[in-house]
Amino acid sequence: MPFVLEIYELARQIASYLSTADALALAKTCRSTSNPALDELWMDLASFKPLLALLPPAFLNLQGEALSVSIVCT
């Protein structure tokens, strides 16, 4: 891997120009690019849903159920 990508600030700057899909691919590439890419991906959220998806699987099922019920209710 190029040495330049081991510099956090540079990797972060590069990630800031990428689409969500590309930043995700960068996050999966290697350890040193993972953090800057994830920081960029999580910096601005347009919804709470990504945060809710971090909850335990059992809770996720419940949450899915709760959400589907709420859609019926609104």
Place this chain on the structure above:
Amino acid sequence: MNPLLSLIDTTIQKSLRSINTSQFERFHTYAKKVRSIDWADPGYTRIPLILEGISAAANLRGHLLLPKLQKITWRSIRWCSLINIQHLLLSNPRHVTLICDYNKKFIHFASDEEKDSFLAIMETIASTSNLSTLSLEGLCLLDGAMAAEVLETLCHPCSTIQKLSIDYPRTTFHPLILGQMPKLSTLEISLDTKLKVHCSSNHLDIKEEKEPFKSLSSLFVHRSSIEPTDYLLGLIRSENMHSVRILLEDASPSGLSTLLPHAYKWSKLKSLDIMQACQTPLFWPMSIIRPLYDSCPVMEELQVSGHVVDMVDEDVVAIARSWSHLRVLRLSEKARRSSLAKYPPKFTLYGLQALLNGCRTLSDLFLFMDTSTIPDTAGLQRRAGSSGTTIGISRGPNVLGLNPERWKAYLREMEEQNYHIDAAFLFEL
């Protein structure tokens, strides 16, 4: 409540209580990366309840829900999710945008409890120690008394807010409430055209003693009428005003002559933009703008739209002499054709050349002019640099006697001097 929903609520709460440390740490690892959240309230879902539970779990472990949150944008606020805003405000954000309007309908609070919750949110926002930008949209959709209470809560003498965007409620206008915010440097305000100015003796006392708007440097008034705008401008005691933008919906011909003289007192003014919507021909005598030459010596942008001005060549010579740093000059833009027919332009291409020679940084120019005479370009100084200057020229209504061939030759000569002229009217000849 629906028994099924009640069962789900109970199950969610139980599930959140049982979340273990490693599960929470996974959540927290990503939650602490979040700097900004933009969320449209989806309505009566279980999400507010889930977030409340996670927030409680975070607090138990000595954390905040989103500890490094700097910016919150919350759309279509519903009472059921107000509690979540409270949790997020604990992160001490710098920028908060609340968009209260839901389907552009008036907001009604079903109970005193809902009303109190809303005011509690406003109090929490007002006491957020880092807050520098606050945008409140839809305030005019609250009832008058409630809106006034919200304003009084938010705009207090200890406020840290530097930039405030607000649509002023449809109540009586007393902007001194806003003027007492000590750090307010940028104000974007939308005023209802039917607003009536309220000027009690109490407010006059504040005006004299507290120096309202003393830190203000940038003002943008939109959807406004003349009376409240005139009152607001008259209150500003700041010596640092450098940008003023006003969009008037009031078509009264006295608009500019009432508002522009306020600018005479702002010696650091760099940008002045007044746009007036008008249905009838509006004429603006240059005598109103001439005092600006001396009183605002650092002017860089002057834009007045919707009116015809009686600018003559001597005026541009004076502008070129007074405002050597001028970058933008747009006069009479969006003026009605009937206005131009009634007040034909007197400014000529000779004046244009004087302006270009005097204002070497001019990069954006829009003027109506008398294009019947074309000068020699020999006296024009060449513009340096590769990009040159783009100049938009709109002709007066009378094009009789124009010589297209002479014009084309003139434009070629200007190109050689590195001036790019957009004279679309030539295609009509």
